[in-house]
Amino acid sequence: MMLSHESVFTDFTTANAAHLDIFCPGQSSYTHVLDGEIVSIGRSEECTLEIPLSNVSYEHAQIARKKEEYIIEDLNSTNGTFVNNVRVSRCILHNHDHIRIGAATIEFIQNRTRSKA
Amino acid sequence: MTELASSKMYVTFWGTRGSIPTPGTSTEKYGGNTPCICITHNETVIILDAGTGIRNLGLEMVESDQKPKQLHLFLSHTHWDHIQGLPFFLPAYSEGTHIAIYGSSKKGNFLAGILQRQMDMNYFPVEMTAFKADITINEISDRAIQIGDVKVDWQEQIRHTGGSVRYKLTVGDKKVVYATDIELDSIFTGKPGKNDKVLAKEYETFIKDADLLIADGQYTGEEYPSKANWGHSSIPVVSEIAYKQNIKQLAVFHHDPLHSDNMLDQLSAAYGAKYHSMTPPMEIFWAREGLTLAI
Numbered sequence: 195m196m197l198s199h200e201s202v203f204t205d206f207t208t209a210n211a212a213h214l215d216i217f218c219p220g221q222s223s224y225t226h227v228l229d230g231e232i233v234s235i236g237r238s239e240e241c242t243l244e245i246p247l248s249n250v251s252y253e254h255a256q257i258a259r260k261k262e263e264y265i266i267e268d269l270n271s272t273n274g275t276f277v278n279n280v281r282v283s284r285c286i287l288h289n290h291d292h293i294r295i296g297a298a299t300i301e302f303i304q305n306r307t308r309s310k311a
Numbered sequence: 312m313t314e315l316a317s318s319k320m321y322v323t324f325w326g327t328r329g330s331i332p333t334p335g336t337s338t339e340k341y342g343g344n345t346p347c348i349c350i351t352h353n354e355t356v357i358i359l360d361a362g363t364g365i366r367n368l369g370l371e372m373v374e375s376d377q378k379p380k381q382l383h384l385f386l387s388h389t390h391w392d393h394i395q396g397l398p399f400f401l402p403a404y405s406e407g408t409h410i411a412i413y414g415s416s417k418k419g420n421f422l423a424g425i426l427q428r429q430m431d432m433n434y435f436p437v438e439m440t441a442f443k444a445d446i447t448i449n450e451i452s453d454r455a456i457q458i459g460d461v462k463v464d465w466q467e468q469i470r471h472t473g474g475s476v477r478y479k480l481t482v483g484d485k486k487v488v489y490a491t492d493i494e495l496d497s498i499f500t501g502k503p504g505k506n507d508k509v510l511a512k513e514y515e516t517f518i519k520d521a522d523l524l525i526a527d528g529q530y531t532g533e534e535y536p537s538k539a540n541w542g543h544s545s546i547p548v549v550s551e552i553a554y555k556q557n558i559k560q561l562a563v564f565h566h567d568p569l570h571s572d573n574m575l576d577q578l579s580a581a582y583g584a585k586y587h588s589m590t591p592p593m594e595i596f597w598a599r600e601g602l603t604l605a606i
């Protein structure tokens with residue numbers, strides 16, 4: 195039996211599910227699922243990910259989605275945002291990138307899936 | 312230094328692959344587009360090379376709220392991997408945009424002719440006359456070119472088939488050097504030839520103390536012997552020279568089409584650990600698409 199074009203091409207969609215695993219001294223590690231909302235990272239209580247460490251700026255960095263990509267941007271922090279040990283101003287994230295902010299590390303995990311819509 | 316001059320240069324990699332584009336899942340992290348780097352300083356926009364990476368840069372520029380109107384494109388040379396994206400660079404088709412293109416005058420053929428022939432109808436459906444932007448093509452001859460607060464120095468590199476040009480961008484006390492498509496191994500290793508000492512000295516003086524050196528590192532040390540005289544450098548040689556010249560950050564560039572993300576990750580791990588632990592340390596990393604550094 196030949197599959198219909200509809201079932202081959204439209205029943206399934208490709209999606210990028212992504213999350214962050216956060217390891218911050220003084221906190222137990224936790225996961226934050228990326229849903230397209232901007233994630234702010236910093237010492238401020240207002241931030242999506244609050245990192246209450248002394249060498250972290252009040253509003254240190256943010257992660258935003260642009261089309262299919264997640265992009266981290268340093269917000270002119272004093273001590274820098276590092277991706278895989280490189281100090282970045284901005285960086286498109288890839289699976290298993292290690293983000294370092296002060297003494298905290300955040301691992302970016304992306305799962306590209308093709309599943310039934 | 313004026314306040315304007317004290318602000319940072321932002322260096323974005325749009326294409327890092329050498330020789331030919333390499334799309335596919337094994338190259339998506341470091342990227343498959345051929346050389347293109349955009350460096351901005353306040354309003355000044357300088358593009359280094361027009362490999363296939365320039366297509367995405369053009370898309371971002373036309374989508375931007377503040378479309379840059381004055382662009383400066385410096386070509387290292389006119390091998391395909393460094394100019395092939397130009398016909399797909401949307402701002403070139405946009406009226407009201409000014410693009411100044413710079414390249415070596417030592418081509419034998421005029422630079423304008425080389426770029427026009429790439430868009431001959433046998434190779435591409437529209438000719439260069441379809442560019443609606445105001446385009447000037449400049450064969451560089453003055454020692455340094457001043458663009459806004461950015462001073463651009465340049466030097467010919469003869470150890471690459473047909474030659475290439477390296478560029479140094481200076482703002483205040485910050486320096487970014489772009490030196491790709493050069494075979495440093497032929498200058499710095501083995502028995503030095505008559506000219507090698509002069510070439511080595513020129514190279515060392517040019518890159519010395521750079522905050523960022525973007526350098527040809529296409530081959531591993533093991534690969535190089537079978538690729539000698541192909542016009543590209545080996546990673547152990549370029550990293551050692553960079554370290555001796557007090558480079559703060561070395562971006563290894565012009566990745567070999569055969570090198571997968573896994574392989575570049577392994578090289579990053581090995582060289583990163585080595586140079587990070589030295590006194591003083593040097594940061595070394597493999598340039599990847601979509602990465603912006605503030606210098």
Ligand SMILES: [Zn+2]
Pocket residue numbers: 329330390392393492565
């Ligand atoms: Zn090349």
Ligand SMILES: [Zn+2]
Pocket residue numbers: 388390471492
């Ligand atoms: Zn070349």
